[in-house]
Amino acid sequence: AINANSGKMLRKAVVGAPRGQRALWMLNVQVGTKAISPLMCAIETGALDAGKAIIVDLLTIRADRDRYYYGADALFQRHPDIVKRLCREAPGLVPTFLNGLVWRSRLMENGKRRVVYFAKHLIVNESGDFAQAMEWIVQNRDPKVVCHPLVAYVIDLIWNRLAALTFLQRKAWLLFTAIIYMMSQAVLNRGLHEEVQPDLGIRFSILCLRMFMYMISLPSLIMFNIKRSRADLKAGQVFHICGVRLPAHFREFNSIASVALCMILIAMLALCPILHCLGSTASNGQELLFTERCEKGDRLLPVYSVLSMCGMFLYWALLADLTVFSHRVCAFLLIFGHVLSELALFLLCYICVLFVFATSATALKERDEDFNTIHMAARAFAQMFLGMASSEQYLHLLEFPELFVLVVLYLFVTGVYIINLLVAQLSCAYRAKFQDMVGFARLKRGSVCVSMMGSMSPRRWARFLESLRFEEPCEFGEGDIGMPGGIQLMEPANANITTTELIRRFGGSTSSSAPWPEDQAAAAADDMDERQDRLERILKAILRKVADGSAKRRGASAGGSSFPSSAHTHNTSSSNDSSEHSGHDD
DSSP states (O other): OTTTTOHHHHHHHTTTSBTTTHHHHHHOEEETTEEEOHHHHHHHTTOHHHHHHHHHHHTOEEEOSSOEEOOHHHHHHHOTTHHHHHHHHOGGGHHHHHHHTEEEEEEEETTEEEEEEOOHHHHBOTTSSBOSHHHHHHHHTOHHHHTSHHHHHHHHHHIIIIIHHHHHHHHHHHHHHHHHHHIIIIITTTTTTSSSOOOHHHHHHHHHHHHHIIIIIHHHHHHHHHHHHHHHHHHTOEEEETTEEEEGGGGSHHHHHHHHHHHHHHHHHHHOHHHHTTTOBOTTSOBOOSOSOSHHHHHHHHHHHHHHHHHHHHHHHHGGGGGGGOHHHHHHHHHHHHTHHHHHHHHHHHHHHHHHHHHHHHTOSSOOGGGSSHHHHHHHHHHHHTTOOOHHHHHHGGGOHHHHHHHHHHHHIIIIIIHHHHHHHHHHHHHHHHHHHHHHHHHHHHHHHHHHHTTOOHHHHHHHHHHHTTTSOOEEETTEEOOSSOEEEEEETTTSOOOSOOEEEOOSOOOTTSBOOOOHHHHHHHHHHHHHHHHHHHHHHHHHHHHHHHHHHHHHHHHHHHHHHHHHHHHHHHHHHHHHHHHHHO
16 A cells, blocks of 8 residues: 555555554554554655555544544654654645644534644653654744644743743843943943043943943853854754854854854953043043043044944844744744845845946036046935935036936936835735744744753743643543543634544444444545546546547548549659650650
């Protein structure tokens, strides 16, 4: 069945399996001394129809009068990395796999519907630690998979109960240091660069805040980056750029921004004008305390102010992760980054147009003095595009008719055509990207959850698992006690409409060695598929015969039309020969 990649043949092959061993038939086949998994064979060989049939059969809930049978535990025990294998080798089977871990009742109770998420193996592994299943799903980077109700619920559960507080505590220190940095560089320093200096208390406060940044915030930031780099190098998670091995976390924008912030703070410490002006004296011989106004400070201040600006920008960029608390805000921020490529295309197009018009204006014999060289013409055209040109400049262009026509053409091309093209381009890109932006926002939250779980305290993790009560069986209805390992909820009845019973119930013998009775619905569906396949084969054969018959008729008609022409040619040649003979006799 696997070699033929036929789900129907596979279902027929396991019909006679004992109900207690049915899952093992599809997960563990002993061949000599080697155990082979038919499911992994189907995935590795690309037999996805057979693999889908195995997953559906394993994750179908069956019940007799004594107990329920469900293959999720056997599947994860045999293949703890099943999520990883599916994401890498058979991503098309991931939705089928996730659907099998969700049960919904077809009955409604007061406008609600019972739903059970069998999420135990997505949250905790056999050793009681956090399972890697969510990490593999996040690494897959599929926005549609992460929006599946089961995955979305697990991510929100971990976020609300565990990761949100830890993430906020970690970001609180960064937010505090950003506020300290802002106070020392952008609030209290007003007037510090002027001749009339602020009060001594304000200057001392600025020095204290900056020393806090240099002596406390900077070392902690350096140690954080060193620990992350050591962990990645120790785990072998590296990538290469120009032959240089770099830790894997440098693929993230936050890691690059954090290292850049460290370098900026180090440079600011080395160039701080207040430290260089300590002990300096004014022209009247009076010592200046905690000021930037000295000969050496005046030389360092321009570079220091630029570094201060870059550091302020990086602090707020690192705090952009706080948008993960809201999917809508996070989705908007992500889509803002995704459409930057469209903006880059617009800038490239505008630069090309600007170069074309600047060179064309410079080639004119009579031109304004603002268009004498290419770079001057480009600057003048850019000012017109940005609305920075004065009315006097436009009036002065009337003295040069050719240049005035060129400017009017430039304003039409850039102000009418290119700008509207940018609007249309951004609108289409936004519409195309927005469908997946909620998924990318959930991926962002999921990656934060996975990263926070590494620093989770064992006591808090144990309390979280205890609150989930995975050992207690779930209820499929009033008095209908099911299997453990799930989380039972009540959702709105119209959220996910279910009209079929998802549990296959059978009467008769309850022995675990007895096979399940044949599923009449599945058998009828297989018969219908077989009839459709047979009908399709018959129609293909009929069409092939019709095509062959029409080809033969065309060949026969072509052969019949060529015979008279050859005969006519033969007669013509004969008559010519006879006329030649008669002429010779004469």
